[in-house]
Amino acid sequence: MSDIDSSLSDQPATTVLEGSDLIADHVKRLPGKPGVYRMMDGDGVVLYVGKAKNLRNRVSSYAQGRGHSNRIMRMIAETREMEFVVTSTETEALLLEANLIKKLKPRYNVILRDDKSFPYILIASDHDAPQVLKHRGARKRKGDYFGPFASAGAVNRTLNTLQKAFLLRSCSDSVYDARTRPCLLHQIKRCAAPCVGLVSPAQYGELVAEARAFLAGDGGVQKALSKEMEMAAAGLDFERAAGLRDRIRALTYIQGSQDINADDLPEADIFAIHKDGGQACVQVFFFRVGQNWGNHAYFPRHDRDDEVDVILGAFMAQFYDGRDVPRLILASDPPAQCDLLAEALTLKASRKVEIRTPERGPKKDIVDAASLNAREALARRMSESATQARNLRRLAEVLGMHAPPGRIEVYDNSHISGANAIGAMVVAGPEGLEKSQYRKFNIRSTDIAPGDDFGMMREVLRRRLARLQQSDDAAARPDLIILDGGKGQLSAALDVAAEAGIDPDTDGIRFMAVAKGRREDGKGGKRVDRTMGAVGEQVVMPGRQPFVLAPNDPALFFIQRLRDEAHRFAIGAHRAKRKKAIAANPLDDIPGVGAARKRALLHHFGSAKAVARAKAQDLAAVDGVSEALAQRIYDYFHG
Secondary structure: OEEOOHHHOOOOOOOOOOHHHHHHHHHOOOOOOOEEEEEEOOOOOEEEEEEEOOHHHHHHHHHOOOOOOHHHHHHHHHOOEEEEEEOOOHHHHHHHHHHHHHHHOOOOOOEOOOOOOOOEEEEEOOOOOOOEEEEOOOOOOOEEEEOOOOOHHHHHHHHHHHHHHHOOOOOOHHHHHHOOOOOHHHHOOOOOOHHHOOOOHHHHHHHHHHHHHHHOOOOHHHHHHHHHHHHHHHOOOHHHHHHHHHHHHHHHHHHHOOOOOOOOOOEEEEEEEEEEOOEEEEEEEEEEOOEEEEEEEEOOEOOOOOOHHHHHHHHHHHHOOOOOOOOEEEEOOOOOOHHHHHHHHHHHHOOOOEEEOOOOOHHHHHHHHHHHHHHHHHHHHHHHHHHHHHHHHHHHHHHOOOOOOOOEEEEEEEEEOOEEEEEEEEEEEOOEEOHHHOEEEEOOOOOOOOOOHHHHHHHHHHHHHHHHHHOOOHHHOOOEEEEEOOHHHHHHHHHHHHHOOOOHHHHOOEEEEEEOOEOOOOOEOOOEEOOOOEEOOEEEOOOOOOEEOOOOOHHHHHHHHHHHHHHHHHHHHHHHHHHHHHHOOHHHHOOOOOHHHHHHHHHHHOOHHHHHHOOHHHHHOOOOOOHHHHHHHHHHHHO
């Protein structure tokens, strides 16, 4: 693969071309070879990424100015620059196109949204007693990976059952090395306790081998356990027979909990697409070792006029960029350039990959079930979108905005008397809550008094607005900022906005706060509207008197839902931080003190607090702790 010579894309300094004229000028110097082209606007933002079997022929079609949809005509008119990459084959061009689309997310391409890494089950092999655990992300740890699973919940359920069936340890290596007696998991018969020698390394190795074989699809594991159970019962070893019976039941649960019988699908992914009202849903089902390991719904971004085969082809190419490819892919509709896509995936997987659209038999039944799920998911999505649009319109009316907000940011704080303080931001838009845009802020300032909510809000907004001012991304600019609180929080937010050079009137950013209000007797609590007999919320905005929305106003429910989501996210982040702080050991932060030395220090002194009080010469008396390390530990605790 090589870049085209600069002469292909450089324009004469005296000529300023744009749109179809610019494209026509590039065509003169393009080769008739496979490659990838990028169209960009005047700011260098990529508008479109495409691949071609013949670059000259493909790009020249954009210069003709006829036969294009309105979307393509807009794209051509906005083009101010183009870049090209020549590849050896069209297959390489397809793989590069998928990679660039996923990375650059051009406005005019079909985009795979809600992209995430799927969880796997890992049986690690970098320890004498292999650990079984959930894994997500890069596969850097040595071991066997089984998956993908569609959700963390599916992995957790399978892991829970695997522990019952094979008694493999799930604890971390540091916890394992520090054990002196069996943990609770052994007591409830979910671990063989290799940490304290209750099972020999050879016996534990057999359990690990059985688990690997089962996850790899070996159906003989359950039969072998059944024979062992019969032999144990015949030998009057009823306790062992009962244990084997429980393990067999656990394996039966995994095999019997599948929604679709897929005995003839040892390894396959199923794609089903449904399009309606200019939107599309792609359902992806994962089948491994003849078991349904879950499904996930995607709603790719595309043009209303894009055909189903084009959407599905672009989606599948991006889906497998960075993911393992199974041997068989079943699709409800043949994707665009199906043969080329199969060839590209075969090249990526280094083994043959088939893409089929079954027309009869059990495979057709499974694809039909996936198609039903896609249709139902899209119907729910469209219903939610319509409700969201109504809520945004009503909110704009209530707040006196000229148009429904495209991006809403909601802020809340969470702490206990100032400890483990966290600020949280949740984001909502026309498509609902955008969880990938959520952010949490660790409160860093030491000048904020414990429990000073106003000071915390200032710090959070100061950091957020400073980042906003440095960004050129118009989509990340909020139209409405909602604060959980009253006049104090709103005043703090307006002060920070003024410091950042943001004028709510000219910059188009509205600020509001939502407070619980006061009762008629002046005591704290929610404001009660006695005429309506229901609870209201007090809305505070700059330039307006605080007001209470009617209890049956859809805008009230919408605001409450947003505020509750911000509160939930803030509380969750605070609890996670507090849990981490409680479990933290100060010895973990000292360079040169690993698991073995930490264990030796704790065994010698009894606690980390006692280690902190010890003298350097006492620390040096511990096995494995040199005088230099003892001095380093002493200096760490004494500055």
